[in-house]
Amino acid sequence: MSIQLGFTEDDLRDAAGPASFSRGEDYAGAVSGLDIGDGTIRATVPGRETYRVELVVAGRAGVAGACDCPYGADGHFCKHCVAVGLAALRQTVSAAPEPSAVAVPAPRPAVARPDREDLLAPWLESLDRDALLALLVEESAADPGLRDRLLLRAEVARAERPAVRDRVKRLLDAGALARGGYVDPEEAGAYARDVTQAVTVLRALIAADRAAEAVDGARWALWRLGEVYELAGGAEDLWDLFPPVQDLVAVHLRACRAARPDPEPTARWLVGHLLGPVGEVTGADPVDYRDVLGPAGLTRALDLATEAWRREPGGKAKRLREQLLRAQGDVDALIAAYATDLAPNGATHLRIARELDEAGRAGDALEWAERGLRAAGGRHDVDHDLVEWTCARYVRAGRLDDALTVRRGLFRAQGSLQSYRSLRSAARACGCWEDEREAALELLELLRAHASRGGVVPGLGHPARTLVDVLLDEGEVDAAWEAAAGHADDRQLLTLADRMRDHRPADALGVYLRLLEPLKQSTGDQAYDEVTRLLRSIRACHERLGTAEEFSHRLSALRAEFKRRPKLMKLLDENGL
Structure with missing residues (x-):
């Protein structure tokens, strides 16, 4: 009896592609720490650094994998994943017993293992100082990446402030990234690694009880990256920078929480950053800074954002003002801000409804949602989420007739297969589907006839094809075939042929x-x-x-x-x- 992993070499080849599979074969002998669990395989593979790999058996889909190498971090099934998969297959083959005529008892059910991460912290806490030091020395000797990070922390802890500042500045000097007044996208990956190293330096400062220096360093780094972003003329050439830049924002917040800088200048910095070139791509949220700014800082930040919004209504300042109102917890002021610019399709009404619902004001929330539906009227582009949210509240309150009214109005405005299905579900809940069905089909017939005469109904697409889809959905294949004449597309014709063959x-x-x-x-x-x-x-x-x-x-x-x-x-x- 051989041990079954649930995937084969062919599955690995399909997941990785021929090039990565071939490279992975060269790494299979270097895999270490192979841990084969119930449906999950973990190991490490050396490369420029030592990379961690996790494979998951994906049933019929074969195998899925994750690796923290740059190629794997982009979602690819990389050569390191291939190497671990091959190593696991070879280990299970070598562990398989010789064939025997003796009956082999059925395997015992797998015993659920505790999560490995849950075991780590308690075990580390159980070690004394000498044991922890010995462990760090041993692991850093085996892992060059860990050793380099620890050395960096040691250097930063002992370095003077100017030396640390200069190191961060050297790392973020655009250098080869910017040539001839523009950003070279081919250099963005290397620059992203420098940003990551700068983040490591700032984390080391926090660990060394020098959080105030980390605050200043992170702010300078984000300002420098703003210049790089403006030089690039947009985000499309800087995808590699997004993760390390978000790490930079996270380390700034962590440093602020440790150093507790003055709220007033922090508020000015935060507003300036969020209204600047990289503010919208860094993932910073004023709500996260609520404990750092405090009431006074939040008020100052809101005043600054409001001034910017008045100078230029809309855009970044509008969004920032709304974020700061949310951070303050002033629901009524936030709703008043939303209400200054209500979208005609009801989308803004839904945002207001959700804010009120979260604040425990369910009645007010539903009232705003209903106002949004009335404002959208018979628009074909009424916000889908608004319809779903409102109908869900009606059903929860037992107001099935109201839900049916909304679904009926949506079908008349859109005439789509999805709105037909929603109408059918709502009408069946009310026990009146036969009457609704007849009226819905009559409407589609009228719309089809109108369109065939050259009439245009905005937002309804192709009524004749919708009728075919609806009749197919109802199981009326022959009627759908009659309706399809001269109107159906190839997809519909193929479906019809398969069902009437x-x-x-x-x-x-x-x-x-x-x-x-x-x-x-x-x-x-x-x-x-x-x-x-x-x-x-x-x-x-x-x-x-x-x-x-x-x-x-x-x-x-x-x-x-x-x-x-x-x-x-x-x-x-x-x-x-």
Whole structure:
């Protein structure tokens, strides 16, 4: 009996792609700390640094993985994930017992293990000072990255303030990043690593009880990054910088909480930063600074944001003012700010409703939501979330008729399949679906006729195709087929053909043949898969019609036409075509 992991080498190759799989094979022998758990595999793999890898068996999807290397951090199944997967497969093969005629008892159910992270902190707390020092020396010797971080902390703890300041400035000097007055996107990754190192320096300052220096250093760094951002002319060339910049904001907040700087200048800095070039991409939220600013600081920040908003209504200043009102906890003032610029589709009304609901004022919240629906009237672009939020509140209060009224109005405004389904659910809850269904179908018929005469109904898209989708959703295939004439798109025609193949094979055959024709000009795996699928369906129609010989002639002609496409020929052979 062999041990089963739930994935194979082919699964690893599919997840990583041929290039990363090939590179991962070279690293498989270097995997260390392999820990195979119930559906999860963890290990480390050396590279420029020592990277941590976690694989998760994903059932039919094979295997998923996460690695903290730069390529893995972007969501890719990297070579380190491949290496760990291969190492796990090889270990399970080597651990498998020799074949035996003796019956092997069924394996015992896996015992749930406590989370490994939950074990770590209590164990570290149980060690005395000497044991902790010995552990750090041992681990830093085995992990160059950890050793470098500890050395950096030691250097920063002993360095004078000017030396630390100069080090941060050298790291954030744009240097190679900016050439000829613009930012070179190819250098952004290297610069991001320098920003990360600057963050490490600032964390070391906090650990050394020099949080005030870390506050100043973080503010200078964010100002410098604002210059880089403006030089780049936007965010599209600086994606690599976003995570370390957000780390920089986080370390600034942590330093502020440790150093407790004067609230007034902190308020001025925070407003200036959030209204500056990188404010909107750093993830800073005034609510997080509530304990640092205190009531006086929050008031000062709100005054500054209000002045900026009055000079230039809308944009960053408007959002910042709303954030600061939320931080102050003044719900009525926040609602008054929202109410100065209500979106016509009801989206702002929903924001107000949610703020009131969170404040425990459910009645006021529902009233604002209802005002939003009335303001949107029969607009086809009424805010979807507003409709859902309001109907959910009606259902919760037992006001099913009110929910049905909203759903009916939305269907009349949009005439979409989704609004039809929502209307059906609401009407069934009220026990009146048959009447509603008849009226809804009549409306779609009228809209289809209006559109066929050249009439335009804003926001309703293609009423004839919506009618086809609705009839299919209702299971009325023959009626959908009649409605589809001259209106349905290829997706709908294929669905119709599949669903009427058994009882209307001639009509289905006509659809399949029509859809096959343009595919003859296409190449590639996706096109070949679709050709094969259609040919199987065409064969089924001919068998149902008793014209199997005609299909044989058709298939022979097609194979002769495409004999120079070996991948397609192989696929047809595999499917018995």
